[in-house]
Amino acid sequence: MYRKTLILVFLSLQFATAQQSMLKDFPEGYHPEEIGKLIAYRFVYAKHALHAGKWIGYPETFYWNGTLRFAELTDDAFLLKAMKNRFEPLFTTEKALLPIKNHVDLNMFGSLPLTLYSITKDQRYKELGIPYADTQWEVPENARPEEKAWTEKGYTWQTRLWIDDMYMITIVQTNAYKVTGDKKYIDRAAREMVMYLDELQRPNGLFYHAPDVPYYWARGNGWMAAGVTELLRYLPENHKDRPRIMKGYLKMMKSLKDFQTPEGMWNQLIDEPDYWAETSGSAMFAYAFITGVKQGWLDAGTYAPAARKAWMALVPYVNAQGAVSEVCVGTNKKNDKQYYYDRPRRTGDYHGQAPYLWCINALMEK
Template identity: 70%
Template sequence: MMYKFLLILLAGLFSTGLLGQKKLLTNFPDGYTPEQVGKRLGYRFVEGKHMLHAGKWISYPETFNWAGAVKFATLTKDDKLAKLLQDRFEPLFTTEKHLLPPMNHVDLNMFGSLPLLLFQTTKEQRYYQLGLPYADTQWMVPENAKTQEKEWALKGYSWQTRLWIDDMYMITIVQTQAYQVTKDQKYLDRAAAEMVLYLDELQRPNGLFYHAPDVPFYWGRGNGWMAAGVTELLRYLPKDHKHRPRILEGYQLMMSSLKQYQTADGMWNQLIDEKDSWAETSGSAMFTYAFITGVKHGWLDAREYGPAARKAWLALVSYINENGDVREVCVGTNKKNDKQYYYDRPRHVGDYHGQAPYLWCTVALLENVK
């Protein structure tokens, strides 16, 4: 398997003559193309069951898997898949309305990004009306808010701020989608200010992030949420935005560090800086998404990061089994100031935490960036 992987990687490198590095992200062998992988995972999601938060509401992993499939279907003009994904959502307006997440936590408000995305593809107002309140209520302090939550709000930040790196995808994704449908600058300003706060508070000199201030470990998927969140924000943030230089600086510092920690196999470990930790797919896919997008948008040097992105993608695809399920996915993980806790986290197959960023990668590889 490793010998075959190396042959595929080398074939891609030599086919471009090392001159057009961006072509490394288009020239894939059979079974490894983003069209093939995206189709496998997109239709796999349609077959799957709901992954519920606390057994009650649509969870963030399902939301992001769903959104990745929607983006893939839209980009590839797969009308059949698009219809199946909309049909899956339809009961949330009626018989499954009770599964809609409440708007009271950072891990729940992000759900609004999905109906806002569906509004962009369908132009149906009901998606807009369902989704936008999830973005707005992230900045509307509830009466029962805790003292710390009120203090964050008084400083202009979301009351849902908690300084866990996971938040920088959860907050960013719903705010940027709200901007996409309204073109109201306040949503981008919110997300950008929040991102700067997290960069200033959590990014270490080596470019990586502790899971939280009191958990000094470089957890893979946690850093993946940050990598994907900052990438998503940079896609929409105007070049003249006051926070863009700081955010781009933080992004590039992180990408430089991640490149150094990429393993010989093309992956990243559950604990990024621990060589004896296991290769984990969800975080690796998020880093790959950030690399691909950075190369295609010109935020990263294509000659330096193009080969790394290709190597990562080829490695990731080898972790998809015959059923279209991604292996070696760390389960949902709370923070804990115990390094062994991260070593010992169970590994799932087909967990939406892993399926989702693979779909983001397919979209990033297929997008035509001007």
């Protein structure tokens, strides 16, 4: 009996090791560090991507965050210095490019200086970043009645029930929690996430772009997948909202596994087999799978092969200059199915560059 138990334990360990190796051992040309260097170094001399032509936009913010994490994981002093140098003018000559604090797509900028603070401990970054988290819950005097109504229920006045919000809100509040240890920030993110899950998650586990736009847009669902994953990474195990959030995450992951194409990607509209494979959403889903397997939230036997398949499918979309192709351009909601199919596709769009780095960083993390 004892020998049989030992054999079963040994076989179980072998299986677990084999599944984990699926996210470590890649053929030449597919190594995460190799692809990551192409994408990260492309950003060193890249131009700003401005929101409304005025302020640092969220796609650039997330590209920057991903590059910083890649520099940290690879101990790349040159890349880290380049990212700090890129930011320095925002304290002086480029200060006008700092986003104002009146929208989810702008307040999320705070996640960037908070990331820099967590790496450098330079107090200037913290002092710049925290107000972006705080003002998300401070109602301005000119707020509309519906915005004030959200705050009366304990949510941010910037709530709009677009699934994109669940990365934009989550990332800045979670980063504020990471650098301060103040529980109010993680509580805010968790409360907001529970409400969005209750309001927007469909019976199949996916999300419409918005309540009045009944389409499963890939990147929109990607924002949710990445946001809930990021939140779960830092939400305390004993947090009262963790069971509800984990339930929503697992339900979404199962559906995504079912809709993954034979090639390993996901389509522009997830449930439309005749639509084109879209890279930014696919990378976000791969990130959620990789992290879930490594954190033990997802069954490795089921999801490690799916995560590997996604990564192997994603890499060929990266060219020799580190630019990702087949990226859907920035997309507002619209109750028109053809609108989503007809969205232009770009190469090197920051909407795609950042999620690739999230995947790469997740693959490289212990």
